[in-house]
Amino acid sequence: MRTQVAIIGSGPSGLLLGQILSGAGIANVVVDRTRRDHILARVRAGVLEQGTVRVLDQAGLGARLHNEGLIHDGFSLAFDERDHRIDLAGLTGGKHVTVYGQTEITRDLLDARETDGMLSLYDVEDVVPHDFDGERPYVTLIHDGKPLRIDCDFIAGCDGFHGASRRAVPPSAMTCYERIYPFGWLGLLAEVPPVSHELIYANHARGFALCSMRSLSRSRYYVQVPAGEKVEAWSDQRFWDELRARLPRHHAEKVTTGPSFEKSIAPLRSFVAEPMRFGRLFLVGDAAHIVPPTGAKGLNLAVGDVHYLSEGLCEHYREGSEAGLEAYSARALSRVWKAVRFSWWMTTLLHRFPEAGAFETKIQLAELDYLTHSRAAASMLAENYVGLSY
Ligand code: FAS
Ligand code: PHB
Numbered sequence: 001m002r003t004q005v006a007i008i009g010s011g012p013s014g015l016l017l018g019q020i021l022s023g024a025g026i027a028n029v030v031v032d033r034t035r036r037d038h039i040l041a042r043v044r045a046g047v048l049e050q051g052t053v054r055v056l057d058q059a060g061l062g063a064r065l066h067n068e069g070l071i072h073d074g075f076s077l078a079f080d081e082r083d084h085r086i087d088l089a090g091l092t093g094g095k096h097v098t099v100y101g102q103t104e105i106t107r108d109l110l111d112a113r114e115t116d117g118m119l120s121l122y123d124v125e126d127v128v129p130h131d132f133d134g135e136r137p138y139v140t141l142i143h144d145g146k147p148l149r150i151d152c153d154f155i156a157g158c159d160g161f162h163g164a165s166r167r168a169v170p171p172s173a174m175t176c177y178e179r180i181y182p183f184g185w186l187g188l189l190a191e192v193p194p195v196s197h198e199l200i201y202a203n204h205a206r207g208f209a210l211c212s213m214r215s216l217s218r219s220r221y222y223v224q225v226p227a228g229e230k231v232e233a234w235s236d237q238r239f240w241d242e243l244r245a246r247l248p249r250h251h252a253e254k255v256t257t258g259p260s261f262e263k264s265i266a267p268l269r270s271f272v273a274e275p276m277r278f279g280r281l282f283l284v285g286d287a288a289h290i291v292p293p294t295g296a297k298g299l300n301l302a303v304g305d306v307h308y309l310s311e312g313l314c315e316h317y318r319e320g321s322e323a324g325l326e327a328y329s330a331r332a333l334s335r336v337w338k339a340v341r342f343s344w345w346m347t348t349l350l351h352r353f354p355e356a357g358a359f360e361t362k363i364q365l366a367e368l369d370y371l372t373h374s375r376a377a378a379s380m381l382a383e384n385y386v387g388l389s390y
Contacts, residue, residue, distance in 0.1 A: 003029045003119075005313060006139045006152040008127055008165055010039060010120060012102060013285030013302040014158030015109035019059045020310040022118050026317055029150055030120040031127055031141055032159075036110055043189055043262045045102040045299035046212050046220055047072075047199075049387025052303040053098055061108050068215070069100035075385075077350075077368060078202040081248045084372035085198070091375070091382035099199075101214045102299050121148075129155045129168045132281035153280065154313065160286040161271065169278050181268040181292060181347060182354050183207070184229060185222045188239050189262035194219040195247075195255045201294075201350055202246050203368060205361075208294075208351040209246035219256075224351050231265050239263070268292040270344050272336060275329040282309050282328060289336050294350060295343035300387055305332045307390055335388060342384040 005021055007014045010032035021028045032039070048056075048069070056062055073089035073096040089096055113120060125142040132155055139150045157165020166174070194213035202209040207224035214220055223242050225234075236259060244252035271290040276283045285302030308331045312324025349367055353360065371377045 001029070001148065002151045003027045004152060004317070005154045005156055006129075006137075006150045007031070007156045007158055008129065008139065009158035009160060009163060009285075009287070010034075010110075010122070011158065011160060011285070011302075012105055012109065012299055013287070013306055014156065015106065015113060016055070016059060016061075016303060017156055017158060017284065017306045017310055018118060018120075019061065019109055019112055020306065021313060022113075022116055023059065024310075024314045024317070026313060028118070029152075030113070030118070031124045031139070031143075031150075032120070032122050033124055033127065035122045040103055040107060040110070042106075043101070043103060043187065043220070043264065045293070045296065046099055046214065047296035047300075048098045048100055048105075049300045050095055050097070051307075051387050051390055052300045055303050055307050056105065061105070061112060064104065064108055065098065065100050068104070069098040070213070070215070072097050072099055072198055075199040075201065076196065077372060078200050078248050078251065079204070079365065079368050083200060083202075083248055083251070086371075086378055086382055086385070088382045088386055091379045092386050095382075095386040097296070097386055099213060101220075105299075124148075127159070127164045129157065129165055129281055132168075133279040135280075137280045155281045156309065157281055157283045157287045158285055161290050163287050165281065165287050166273055166283055169281070173278060175274045177270075177272045177274070179270040179344065180227075181270075181351070182227050183224050183351060184227055184265045184267045185210075185293060186225045186229065186231065186234055186239065186265050187220065187222045187263070188236070188260045189214070189218065189220055190258045190260050191217060192219050192256040192258040193217055195251055200247065200251060201346075202248075203350045203352075203364060204246040205352065206242070206246050209243055211243075211247070211251070225265060226354070227267065229265055231263055234263065236260050236263075266293065268294075268347065270340050272333070272340055274333060276305070276332050277325070277329040282325075284309060288332070289340065291340055291343035292347040293343075294346040295339065295385065297339040297343050301336055301339050304335050304390060308332050335390070338384070338388055
């Protein structure tokens, strides 16, 4: 088989890249080791930056997003039995974020790809990118029990943190930076109205909690749990009790509980692989970087990478220019590191670290006090949360 761009991974990075390339008349094939239903069963990101919405709009995927997405122009920081609203719009000249689940974006992308009749191969095995340091890269894999080779001009490694693409790069050619946090997020999804019309990020002596949503009838909640915690140890009742224990009383009393239909634990880490380009192989999204979800940046960074890479590929095929491809890694990493910093900062601000003492807790509370009483400090938070420009 031959195509112009072989895309490994059918998550948001791979599907959005495929959608933009198809729209530009650039042939591409998407391969994934799982199936559509598995991909849609993953509950992940919930908050979209305006830049992300713009890229999705330009790719023709804005209809349901604008119809069902919730515009949020603020969120609350809760600590010391109080909560303080961060006025995103007022602090950023009118910018906001949109609450629309990653699952819905993935569904829109999968539907669009099927409608356009673009080729995706699922349930594949043993995907290996080859000869990407030469002029004729190719990908080998097993599909329906038979070996398959995809010859291509470029390979996009959109296969997430545990994928095959980054593993195919010689370790000597790459530098990795990592911070693993001593806790994870236990997330719950329930068909109950959210406790507030905006998100609440809570710093509490018992640990971090986050009140989010997917719609006005579907809530998404998280509580910080120790690293290595097992989801089986958490009944719904235990979750609801712990969530309410970490919120200011006036919110805790208003939490509507109900049966969970998704409950899972995500480990938290910061990770960056540099560079993000190796000849004709480009790493995109979680394949190249991971952030703790505290700053709601993971999915938004993936979209930024896709924006830069698709620009470069379109320039290559349309104008014969290599400028965009040459600039991809540096452009993407500049934005990635600022989001890695912000996500690390929000995580250290809001979570209780097992090794922290009374001094560290006083520093956290002093920073929260400063953030909620200084326009300059709150502006930094707001500017990063709504998303830095591309
Ligand atoms: P993805 O991991 O989404 O997709 C990679 C795809 O590649 C998958 O479909 C996988 O099956 C496939 N693949 C992997 N290895 C392969 C191989 N060898 N061969 C073929 N295919 C292969 N971000 C936020 O902003 N907010 C959040 O709350 C949040 N919560 C998260 C919770 C969890 C548990 C995880 C893991 C991530 C979370 N994220 C969150 C980040 C998440 O949203 C990612 O940023 C986003 O999924 C990135 O998309 P992709 O780069 O497409 O990677
Ligand atoms: C979510 O709704 O899943 C969500 C929202 C904000 C975050 C992280 C996750 O910072």
